[in-house]
Amino acid sequence: MPHSPHMSRSDFVKVVTAFLGSIMGLVVGIPAIGYLISPARKRSASDDWIPLGPLENYPEGIPTLFNFTRTKVNGWERTVNSYGVFVIRKSDQDVTVLSNKCTHLSCRVNWIAEDQFFFCPCHDAQFGIDGKVLDGPPPRPLDTYVGEAVKIEEGNLFIHFVEG
Amino acid sequence: MLAKIYAWLDERLGITTIYNTVLDRKVPKVNWWFTLGSGSLFLFVMQGVTGIMLSVYYVPSPDHAYDSIQYIMTGVTFGWLIRGIHHWGATLMVIVVFVHMLRTFFYGAYKYPREFTWVTGVILLLTTLGMGFTGYLLPWNQRAYWATTVGTSIAETVPLVGPFINAVLRGGTDLSAVTLARFFSVHIWWLPAIIAALIGIHLYMVIRLGISAVPSKED
Numbered sequence: 001m002p003h004s005p006h007m008s009r010s011d012f013v014k015v016v017t018a019f020l021g022s023i024m025g026l027v028v029g030i031p032a033i034g035y036l037i038s039p040a041r042k043r044s045a046s047d048d049w050i051p052l053g054p055l056e057n058y059p060e061g062i063p064t065l066f067n068f069t070r071t072k073v074n075g076w077e078r079t080v081n082s083y084g085v086f087v088i089r090k091s092d093q094d095v096t097v098l099s100n101k102c103t104h105l106s107c108r109v110n111w112i113a114e115d116q117f118f119f120c121p122c123h124d125a126q127f128g129i130d131g132k133v134l135d136g137p138p139p140r141p142l143d144t145y146v147g148e149a150v151k152i153e154e155g156n157l158f159i160h161f162v163e164g
Numbered sequence: 165m166l167a168k169i170y171a172w173l174d175e176r177l178g179i180t181t182i183y184n185t186v187l188d189r190k191v192p193k194v195n196w197w198f199t200l201g202s203g204s205l206f207l208f209v210m211q212g213v214t215g216i217m218l219s220v221y222y223v224p225s226p227d228h229a230y231d232s233i234q235y236i237m238t239g240v241t242f243g244w245l246i247r248g249i250h251h252w253g254a255t256l257m258v259i260v261v262f263v264h265m266l267r268t269f270f271y272g273a274y275k276y277p278r279e280f281t282w283v284t285g286v287i288l289l290l291t292t293l294g295m296g297f298t299g300y301l302l303p304w305n306q307r308a309y310w311a312t313t314v315g316t317s318i319a320e321t322v323p324l325v326g327p328f329i330n331a332v333l334r335g336g337t338d339l340s341a342v343t344l345a346r347f348f349s350v351h352i353w354w355l356p357a358i359i360a361a362l363i364g365i366h367l368y369m370v371i372r373l374g375i376s377a378v379p380s381k382e383d
Contacts, residue, residue: 031242035217038241075221075239076231 039075046072052097052157058089063111063118063129065100070163084108085145085159086118088129095152097145097159098131104138118142185371192377197271200264201370204288207257208359211295214250215352222302224348226341229304254296261292272383273376281369284362291359298351304344312347313339 007015050068058064063086072079084100098118100108107122117134118127125136132141149160174180221240223232236243265285268274274282301312316339320330335342 031245032217034241035243035246036220038239038243041241076228076235 046070047160047162049151049158050161052085052087052159054155055089055092055095055152055157056155058087058095058157060089060091062113063088063098065111070161072163083161086111087157093152095150095157096130097150097157099143099145101143102138103133103140103142104136109142189371189374191375194375194378197263197267198375200260200267203260204257204264205363205367207253207260208363211250211253211257212356214246214253215356217246218250219352224302224344226304226344229302229344233303254299258292258296261289265289271376272379275376277373278369278376281366281373284366284369288359288362288366291355291362295351295355295359298347298355301344301347302351309339312343 048070052066052068065084065086067082067084069080069082072081086098086100088096088098090096100110100118102109102120102122102125104120104123104125107120109118109120109125109127111117112119116129118129118131119125120127120136120138123137125138126134127138127142128134130141131144145159151158151160170179218236221232221236221243223229233247236247238244268282268285297312297315301308316330316333319333320326322329331337333343334340335346
């Protein structure tokens with residue numbers, strides 16, 4: 001039917017095949033792409049309020065260590081990481097929390113009561129009670145939880161911990 | 165423009181000749197049972213594609229195999245779909261390949277000059293079963309572990325060399341990480357390579373000899 005105003009049979013078949021083929025391609029292709037990029041769409045950074053216990057556990061003016069662990073999940077693997085913070089309570093409202101991780105190479109610092117500084121055993125670094133570098137190779141003060149990152153609810157201390 | 169590109173490629177690649185030889189062959193009037201070969205080929209390709217997809221996340225180690233599959237099923241977008249297709253496609257492929265063999269047998273299509281096509285087909289059926297056997301262990305769950313324990317123990321009943329065959333299959337006296345690693349290797353490299361090569365020979369002979377007609381009462 002060369003003069004027919006209607007579509008020819010073979011053209012009709014071509015159009016229908018292309019149409020159905022495109023739909024099938026999408027139905028197969030979209031799940032396949034979603035499957036492959038799936039892990040990238042999950043956020044790995046986690047933040048949470050870590051309870052550090054009642055405020056009265058922490059004597060005024062003396063840096064006191066608190067240890068906690070966080071579990072990180074990558075795919076099917078769970079990794080438990082340990083963290084430590086020094087709580088320095090100046091009054092019932094004024095609390096400073098310092099990470100015990102040295103900013104040089106991530107060794108754990110200790111509070112030396114007689115000298116009134118934090119000491120890193122790896123490279124003899126010293127930090128003041130406010131976290132400032134007093135001596136040694138660290139490039140910056142100890143990580144500090146202040147202001148928005150610290151809260152006291154019903155006598156219990158919390159820090160806002162952000163990971164990753 | 166497209167026609168010009170096609171003509172340029174065709175002159176160098178001979179696409180039209182390939183198309184005419186492979187797809188535009190003369191065939192006798194046949195029925196739906198004759199689609200099972202194409203069905204088997206499609207399922208092989210589908211299992212290959214979904215299998216490659218699964219290998220993105222699956223880890224063939226006793227420490228990770230089960231957990232990585234749990235992750236595919238619950239943690240990965242559409243992971244349940246990819247694994248589901250591979251799982252059910254495997255069962256379907258065994259059925260389709262087997263019925264394809266039955267059709268060839270009952271229609272007498274294995275006779276002269278197609279005996280060698282039949283021989284490659286038999287090997288293809290056995291390798292397909294081998295794919296099922298090796299793939300069954302990979303989830304490393306209780307069912308997989310004990311099915312493979314029983315399956316390899318059956319090989320042990322062969323007179324004289326039985327224990328040796330069992331030890332070769334398991335890679336030792338017990339099912340272990342070695343067993344899982346070699347089943348994985350056989351499942352994704354050895355058998356697929358053998359099957360792909362045999363499908364090439366099988367299809368070459370189908371194209372060269374043409375397909376047999378449905379036998380009539382006189383045959």
